Amino acid sequence: MGEQERWQAAERLALVLTEGGLQRMSARALAVFLFTDADTVTMGDIADRLGVSAGSVSGAVKALLTVGLIERLPAPGSRREHYRLRDDAWPTLFSTQNTVVHVMLQAAKTGIATTTSGDPAHARLTRMHDFYEFLLGELPGLLRRWEEQRSSR
Amino acid sequence: MGEQERWQAAERLALVLTEGGLQRMSARALAVFLFTDADTVTMGDIADRLGVSAGSVSGAVKALLTVGLIERLPAPGSRREHYRLRDDAWPTLFSTQNTVVHVMLQAAKTGIATTTSGDPAHARLTRMHDFYEFLLGELPGLLRRWEEQRSSR
């Protein structure tokens, strides 16, 4: 397996992550965190690997920190900051994306308040409301099952 | 509840749907399907409601049909085509968005094939693989529970 294929796979993953809601540069940076052989990486490493400006990397790393996908390591007296993928990155990403569920539910509630019972719109909005409420109720159990399965190995 | 508030709520929902992956115009059109008081709408209705060109509406409706969120009604000898929101629109939208899960899993597998056991990258990719495999396994049960709950009311 050459380096060639590895970084091709990394770039492909970055495209998928973009579909999933991440910004392009954040997605590419995340792919580096995932595919690198080093335990930790610096902003310079990422810039070199991707061939992009330091400014872009700064923004991307900041975004990944904000959503909790990577972490800054206690720097042992080094001038460069070191970062790495967090252990719980994927459940975190999943939960972040599920913020949309909350907002959809709220949108349905707001919409229902603008209609009166019996309207076709009222029925449609209620149906939407019920689905997202169901979904929201399922998420905690789902994440709990993942934790259980993971700890039992 | 005035029309004013209703369509404000509709536009707000459209923004959320955009976050969720829909194109802007598709999202706005879907909001019309959801909030309208009529049982069905035509492309002209949507264009008037949103104040956009017929061309934009054509593209948006086509996209919504493709992903199965709306349906074309058997036109009773009318010149205009009539459309409406499908009953299972929300589970359908949810499933569509979960296509990403399949692709993430595949990306992890591809990545693993470019590493050797023991590499830090191998470990990270395996962890990613396991999470998305778990997630994929949970989805059918989740949708089944929704159907059960819905039919029992």
Next chain:
DNA sequence: CCGTGATTTCAGAAATTTCTGAAGATTGCA
């Protein structure tokens, strides 16, 4: 507290996405 290299910021450039408008195709009806 300097000097040096790393990081942040941000205005403008570049790239991409999205919408329009008009021409062409389609379809129901007389």
Next chain:
DNA sequence: TGCAATCTTCAGAAATTTCTGAAATCACGG
């Protein structure tokens, strides 16, 4: 078949997003 209204398509315009490059800021080591 011919008319009229609707729908589709697509090239270019407009709007938005994203990236760069360079200057400002920051922080460690001396």
